[in-house]
Amino acid sequence: xxxxxxxxxxxxxxxxxxxxxxxxxxxxxxxxxxxxxxxxxxxxxxxxxxxxxxxxxxxxxxxxxxxxxxxxxxxxxxxxxxxxxxxxxxxxxxxxxxxxxxxxxxxxxxxxxxxxxxxxxxxxxxxxxxxxxxxxxxxxxxxxxxxxxxxxxxxxxxxxxxxxxxxxxxxxxxxxxxxxxxxxxxxxxxxxxxxxxxxxxxxxxxxxxxxxxxxxxxxxxxxxxxxxxxxxxxxxxxxxxxxxxxxxxxxxxxxxxxxxxxxxxxxxxxxxxxxxxxxxxxxxxxxxxxxxxxxxxxxxxxxxxxxxxxxxxxxxxxxxxxxxxxxxxxxxxxxxxxxxxxxxxxxxxxxxxxxxxxxxxxxxxxxxxxxxxxxxxxxxxxxxxxxxxxxxxxxxxxxxxxxxxxxxxxx
Numbered sequence: 001x002x003x004x005x006x007x008x009x010x011x012x013x014x015x016x017x018x019x020x021x022x023x024x025x026x027x028x029x030x031x032x033x034x035x036x037x038x039x040x041x042x043x044x045x046x047x048x049x050x051x052x053x054x055x056x057x058x059x060x061x062x063x064x065x066x067x068x069x070x071x072x073x074x075x076x077x078x079x080x081x082x083x084x085x086x087x088x089x090x091x092x093x094x095x096x097x098x099x100x101x102x103x104x105x106x107x108x109x110x111x112x113x114x115x116x117x118x119x120x121x122x123x124x125x126x127x128x129x130x131x132x133x134x135x136x137x138x139x140x141x142x143x144x145x146x147x148x149x150x151x152x153x154x155x156x157x158x159x160x161x162x163x164x165x166x167x168x169x170x171x172x173x174x175x176x177x178x179x180x181x182x183x184x185x186x187x188x189x190x191x192x193x194x195x196x197x198x199x200x201x202x203x204x205x206x207x208x209x210x211x212x213x214x215x216x217x218x219x220x221x222x223x224x225x226x227x228x229x230x231x232x233x234x235x236x237x238x239x240x241x242x243x244x245x246x247x248x249x250x251x252x253x254x255x256x257x258x259x260x261x262x263x264x265x266x267x268x269x270x271x272x273x274x275x276x277x278x279x280x281x282x283x284x285x286x287x288x289x290x291x292x293x294x295x296x297x298x299x300x301x302x303x304x305x306x307x308x309x310x311x312x313x314x315x316x317x318x319x320x321x322x323x324x325x326x327x328x329x330x331x332x333x334x335x336x337x338x339x340x341x342x343x344x345x346x347x348x349x350x351x352x353x354x355x356x357x358x359x360x361x362x363x364x365x366x367x368x369x370x371x372x373x374x375x376x377x378x379x380x381x382x383x384x385x386x387x388x389x390x391x392x393x394x395x396x397x398x399x400x401x402x403x404x405x406x407x408x409x410x411x
Contacts, residue, residue, distance in 0.1 A: 012119045012195050012212035014065055014106035015235035023110065024061075024102040025083040025091075032081035032093040033057050053077045062107040082107070111158055113199050113208040121195070122401065123214045123236055125275060126245030127266035131300035133181045134375040135245065136215050137170040138391035139398065140196065147395050150332055151202075158197035158210055166196055174376075180383040184217040214239075236275060237282035241294045241401045242365075244272055246354070248299050248317075253353040257314035268354060272361040290366035294404070296397040297362055299346055303374035303392060316352050319345070325372055325393070334403040339369065339396055346370035367404065371397050 009018045027033075033056065037049055048057045056077035063070040082102070083091050089098040101110040124132040143155045157163035173179050196215075199208035214235055236242065248254050250265045279291050299305075306325060309315040319325055324345050329335040347370045351359055362368050377390025 009103075009110065009115065010119060010121065010238050011103040011106060011108065011110070012114075012121050012197060012210075012214075012235075013108040014103060015121075015238055016103065016105045017238070018103055018105070018110075020115070021087060022104050024104050024107065025086060025089040025098045026078070026100040026102055026109075027081040027083055027091040027094065027096070027098050028100065029081070029091065029094045029096060030079060032091055033079055035093050036081050050075065050077050055079070057082060059107055061105060065106040109159065111197075111199075111210060113158070114197075114210040117209050119197070119210045119212050120240035120401075121212045121214060121235060121238060122241045122243060122398075123216065123239045124243045124245065125216055125236075125271070126243075126298075126300075127247070127250070127268070127271065128183060128217070129250075130245040130247045131375055132243075132245050133170070133184050133215055134174065135243075135298070135300060135373065135394060136196070136213055137174045137181065138375040138389065138394045140166060140198070140213070141171065141175060142391055142395050143198070143200075143398065147398075154199075154201045154203065154208075156199050156201075158199050161194065162197045165194065174385070175389055178385045178388065180380050180385070184215050211240075233278040233282050237279045237293075239293055241296065242275065243296045243298055243397055244268075244275070245298050245300050246350070247301060248305060248349075248353065249301060251353050253355075254317040257317035257353075259312055269357040269361045272358070273364075276361065276364045291364050292366055294401060295362065295365035295368040296400060297346075297350070297368065297370045298397060299349070299370075299372040301374060301376075301379075302372040303377055304379060305372075319349065319372065329393075329396070329399075334399050336400075336403060339371075339400055342372065342393075342396070343370040346372050369397075369400050371400075373397070 009020055010016075011018055037045065037054075037057065040048070047060065050056055050058050052073050052075075056079050058070050059076040059078045059082065060070045062076040066076065068074050068076065081091065081093060083089060083098065086092075089101070090096070091098060101115065102108065103110060124136060126132050147153065148155045157166065170181065173181055195212040197210055197212045199210055201208035246268050249260070250263070252262065252265050255262060276291050279285070279293060280287065280289070285291065302319060302325060305317070306319045306321075306323060308321055309318055324341045327338060327341070329338045347359065350370065371393070373394045373396065374390075374392035375394060376385060377392055378385070378387050380386075
């Protein structure tokens, strides 16, 4: 039985909780904008008429969401007449009913798949240089290729903007150019906030499911106050899942055991406590209540740790040749036993090398699992990926999310 449309919708762009009876529409008739601007009241003309592009309407909501002056030269304008206050999409100019729904806060399109099933938002969090962006690039490439083939699922960009952004900011650099990605801009850079949206369709007649990936900057994890001031708390508290990344090679214990020079290391436990704190505050949870948003704790760059200990090194800092990471997941199956086996080993690894404080922070999340992945498959040299890209187990966290946390079972 198909799921009925929810009356509320979480927008993956502005992260607002939207009443679907209050959505706006975009009219498909290109003549309506010109007609509207020629016949509207003086008050409407002042609000929606652009002196810079007289043939287009000012998109006030979109401009304000991006922090732009709606009446300045950089304002967002549109050739599609925006219908406000209609319950059925009927245009007051041409009387046609339109189906292109817009979020009333940010005016991003609400796709049919997102309207039906909702959008599952997955947020990537971790310190600077933990490998979040490289992981996201490899995850999406894997979902579109080997995952799609293995699980008979079509994975496609939801919008043209996502397709362009992924190619321009991720794929062209990593996979085509063989280069490392620059640091992720902070959330204060409003023009880079848009998430990457993909439709996942198993072809079972139930339609596609829309997933959104939000890549965050490690610089935004300084404190819970900063997270709240940047409004990051809004999308974290509404997430379908949180991916928390740890670069083990920056942990003081690991560096000491491998004979590496000491360096300042971000406090992973404190960062995760910040995240739990803002979720509790935003969702009005008592301190003793567990956080219900699923959490995947991901150790990155594991390819550099999957080796025997060299002379003078402590094997406790490595996964080694006998690690369960070497046991492949059963193809065509979620293989939750394999994921649990790896999770137990990674949890113990972090207990030895990051301490109980981190595990206590993780335990605040009612549903959590531990993972180890390699986004690139090898260490870059001066920002260049000389041996190409060979992702390792990057799909495991998403398989876990899709199999255990989604209302609609996928695998």
